[in-house]
Structures are given as C-alpha cells and as structure tokens.
Amino acid sequence: LALIYAKTHSHAVAGMILRGTFLARSLDLRWFFGGQGAARLLPEAWEAFCRPIPVIERDDPTLAYHRRVHGGDRSVALSWARAWSAWTDRVVTWNLPPPPHEQEGDQDAERLLAKARIETHYALHHYFIAECPVLDGIDALADVPVSIVHGRRDLTCALESSWTLHRALRGSRLVVVDEAGHVASEPAMIDALVGETDRIRRRPA
Numbered sequence: 643l644a645l646i647y648a649k650t651h652s653h654a655v656a657g658m659i660l661r662g663t664f665l666a667r668s669l670d671l672r673w674f675f676g677g678q679g680a681a682r683l684l685p686e687a688w689e690a691f692c693r694p695i696p697v698i699e700r701d702d703p704t705l706a707y708h709r710r711v712h713g714g715d716r717s718v719a720l721s722w723a724r725a726w727s728a729w730t731d732r733v734v735t736w737n738l739p740p741p742p743h744e745q746e747g748d749q750d751a752e753r754l755l756a757k758a759r760i761e762t763h764y765a766l767h768h769y770f771i772a773e774c775p776v777l778d779g780i781d782a783l784a785d786v787p788v789s790i791v792h793g794r795r796d797l798t799c800a801l802e803s804s805w806t807l808h809r810a811l812r813g814s815r816l817v818v819v820d821e822a823g824h825v826a827s828e829p830a831m832i833d834a835l836v837g838e839t840d841r842i843r844r845r846p847a
Contacts, residue, residue: 644658644660645658645660645776645780645783645807646771646775646776648782648783648786649779649780649782649783652782652783652785652786655783655786656786656787657786657787657788657789657842657845658783658786658787658788658789659788659789659791659835659838659839659842660788660789660790660791660804660807661791661792661826661831661835662791662792662793662796662798662799662804662824662826663790663792663799663803663804663806663807664798664799664803665776665777665803665806665807666768666769666771666776668768670799670800670803671704671765671768673800674733674798675703675704675765680733680797680798683736683797684732684733684736684797687728687729687732687733688729690725690728690729691703691725691726691728691729693725694721694722694725695707704762704765704766705766707722707725707726707758707762708762708763708765708766710722711723711726711755711758711759711762712759712762712763716755719755719759720751720754720755722758723754723755723757723758723759724754726758726761726762727754727757727758730761733797733798733824734797734798734823734824734825735823735824735825736795736797736823737795737823738823738825738828776807777806777807777810780807780810780811781812783811784811784812784813785813787813787815787842787845788811788813788814788815789814789815789817789838789841789842790804790807790808790811790814790815790816790817791817791819791831791834791835791838792804792816792817792818792819793818793819793821793822793823793824793828793830793831794818794819794820794821794822795820795821795822795823795824796822796823796824797823797824798823798824799824801818804816804818815838817834817837817838819831819834822834
C-alpha cells in the first residue's frame with residue numbers, strides 16, 4: 643500500500659523505509675497458503691492447518707477458511723479462526739521462542755475472529771490488487787530515497803520480494819538483516835530500522 647500510494651503521489655513523499663516487502667502476487671499467496679511454499683518448511687503446522695478442511699476443498703484453503711470464519715455459527719467460525727491463526731502465527735514467529743500460554747478471554751476471541759475474517763477476506767480477493775501493479779510504474783519513485791529492510795529468516799514475506807523490488811527500483815537500498823525474521827520488534831530488526839531512519843534523516847534536503 644505504501645508503494646502504491648507513493649507512486650501515485652510521489653511529489654508528497656520525502657523518503658520511504660519499507661520492511662518485509664509483500665508484492666501481493668499469486669506466487670506470494672501460494673507461498674503462504676499453498677503446499678509448496680512455507681508448508682514445506684513447517685509440515686506439521688501445515689498439516690494441522692489443512693486437517694479440518696474437507697478433502698474436496700483442499701485445493702483452495704483460503705476459500706475453505708473464508709467460508710467458515712464468515713459463517714453464521716459463531717462457535718464454528720471461532721474454531722476455524724483459531725486454526726487459521728495457529729498457522730499464520732507459526733509462519734510469522736517460527737524463529738522466535740514460543741510465547742507463554744495464556745487463557746483466551748472473550749475479548750481475545752473476538753479480536754482473533756475479527757483478524758481472521760479480515761485476513762481471509764483480503765487474501766481471497768488477492769488484496770484487491772491486480773497481478774503485478776505494485777511494480778508497474780515504479781520508476782515514478784526513481785528520485786525518492788527508498789530503504790528496503792528485510793529479515794533473512796522471514797518466512798511470511800520471502801526475501802525474493804524485496805530483492806525483486808530493489809532490482810526494479812533504481813537507487814533503492816536493500817538491507818538484509820541476517821539475524822531477523824518477520825516481526826518488527828526483533829532487536830536486530832529494530833536496529834536496522836532505526837539505522838535506516840537516521841540515515842535518511844541525515845540526508846541533505
């Protein structure tokens with residue numbers, strides 16, 4: 643979204659620091675919600691994610707989950723939302739220690755269900771973005787300072803996305819953080835983001 647906005651209103655953008663590039667291509671969706679991407683690195687979690695889906699619907703897990711979490715039976719929707727969240731959380735935090743187990747309250751359940759509904763809605767509709775418009779017209783940002791920061795251990799947004807953006811955007815700077823994954827609050831990622839912010843801040847006007 644930041645890139646699409648910046649291309650459209652490049653005159654209003656002084657600089658950009660992007661973390662964990664996601665280009666919303668079909669291959670990005672297949673990486674996260676298909677059996678040949680992150681699933682190959684986390685097979686146990688992927689099997690648990692697919693287990694509740696009827697065999698006839700397993701070709702499109704996103705659609706199967708969307709139907710259930712948006713269904714009228716709240717208990718069924720919540721059960722599927724928990725399974726959805728278990729998979730997405732596992733991919734996002736695979737390189738981090740497991741968080742302490744906390745009992746889920748009503749407010750937590752509502753938040754989890756709302757999050758799953760939003761995520762399935764956007765994923766099912768390919769984020770309301772055509773196949774590759776994020777990179778189309780990217781030359782509009784040729785004169786805008788852009789730092790692209792990406793954790794090498796990020797399984798949510800594969801490093802290839804940031805590499806592809808960097809190659810397409812002349813003059814951009816790619817910072818690969820070897821010790822970090824996807825989560826912005828990881829210490830190595832914080833250091834990299836602060837460092838790039840300071841670097842852009844110090845640029846002459």
